[in-house]
Amino acid sequence: MKQIRAFILFGLLFQLISFTSVAQSAKQKQLEAKRQQLQKEIKEMNSLLFTDKKKEKSVLTQVEDLNRKITVMQNLIRVTNDQANLLTREINDNQKQIGNLRKQLEELKEAYAAMIVTSYKNKSQQSRVMFLLSSENFKQAYKRLQYFKQYREYQQEQAAEIKNKTEKLQELNTSLLEQKKQKDVLVAENRESKKQLEVELAAHETLMASIRKNMASYAAQIKKKQQEADRIDREIERLIKEAIAESNKSAGKSSSSETFALTAEAKKLAANFEANRGKLPWPVEKGVVQLGYGQQPSPIDKKVPIMSHGVRIATSSGTKARAVFDGVVKAISVPRKGNPVVLIQHGNYFTVYSNLSKVYVKKGDKVTTKQEIGEVFTDVIAKQTILSFSVWKNTKTENPALWLYNM
Structure with missing residues (x-):
């Protein structure tokens, strides 16, 4: 019973991990799609609004263009931050889950080893025969025979289950390493975006300084x-x-x-x-x-x-x-x-x-x-x-x- 309870607990824990992982993965996909959309928008802005330096736009037009670009860049930084923060939470969750899984797996292996030892001690043909012959009637003997069969199948199933969970644990470890790489990339990209934003904000402030000198005229426009x-x-x-x-x-x-x-x-x-x-x-x-x-x-x-x-x-x-x-x-x-x-x-x-x-x-x-x-x-x-x-x-x-x- 102890072994059965341990395997049930392990199964429930793994289902919870899987559900949490799916939910976080869906959110991560949404954020990634939004990030790519914002990057595309900035690229199109640069192509449509900021490529031809020879065309001198009015100050008001330049401010409108820069204002919109700054807003999109700020949104990109925010979304990238959200992605990095979500990855941090996922990494922390995965590390906790890996620790729990390792502990559970060790307990399962110990319980399985004890079950194998007990099975080996009672494995002799003489013990099996005596167990069957001590039956009070044919019905009880048949049930005891079925017990031997079920016990053997149960051992095989638990061995396969341990192998499966071990593989899942290895996959989780691999996923954790990949998440850490993704976070490093996002942090580096965000650092560059912030540098570029500072440049755009400085340009915006320069334009606004010239506008403030004749605010009434621009307000009229x-x-x-x-x-x-x-x-x-x-x-x-x-x-x-x-x-x-x-x-x-x-x-x-x-x-x-x-x-x-x-x-x-x-x-x-x-x-x-x-x-x-x-x-x-x-x-x-x-x-x-x-x-x-x-x-x-x-x-x-x-x-x-x-x-x-x-x-x-x-x-x-x-x-x-x-x-x-x-x-x-x-x-x-x-x-x-x-x-x-x-x-x-x-x-x-x-x-x-x-x-x-x-x-x-x-x-x-x-x-x-x-x-x-x-x-x-x-x-x-x-x-x-x-x-x-x-x-x-x-x-x-x-x-x-x-x-x-x-x-």
Whole structure:
């Protein structure tokens, strides 16, 4: 019984170790995927925003670019730290588990050795025969014979179990060595990232020092840019409300409603769009987010809020804008003092592509996923190629980062 209890305890302990290891491994994979994504984003930023030193950007544009890059670098350092800390916990857990496993394995081996000695002492044929002949009846003799057989099988099973657990212990040791190597690599990478961050922060501070000398002028530029964005958003909302009123009128519903009366075909399209939440392709083949969704502080004055109903994506000159999902071109608008905007309807959802220089589609066209719908405008003064992209459900905006893959 003592041996059986020992093996049961060993089995339960190993199951607990396996469960903990799987959970930590899943978390480690998530962190590694995030780290690689951030590294890719920094690489694309360097490629799209910081390669051509001959193109002198405005100070405001440089601050915006650096501010975003610094944020991503800080996120990379944080994620890498989380990975290293998780590995430290895993290493400590593994060391404890290895110690426990070794102790348990020694106890099992001692118990098994004692069992073998006892078995050997009672192994003689004469002892077996006498044990069987001393049975009171045939039934008891049969049971005793079965006991010999089961005892032999049990010995074989325990021998195999000890061998298996020994191999598992060796695997755990190998894993521990690999984890230590991974941690060393992460720590070294993080050290280099921190050095680079210090360089970027110094450059950012130099730019901010020049901005502070004429803060009123730069604040006015921020305010003007926000007013232009608000005006475009109001125009988009007006166009969507018109589309809703037109759709509801055709369906015999109230034209004052702010939600669509959908046909069966439109309902199916909306359901397919919703089913692809988080999996939609980006509206440009290559780009980085320069401004995220929602209210956030201005990069030059933290007290001044910026409200963004979509995302601004920086890309390279000549880049084509593309539809993120199947739909119908509902409207094409050219705001006053602005660049063309394309609205694509997906049932009761809209995706909006602003700041285009060329438009390749017309109102009523059916478009497919990744179909080119225009070319992104390049501002030769600001030295920027920026696509503004937003997602609307009826008359309300949603965060594009929740819809686009890996944003």
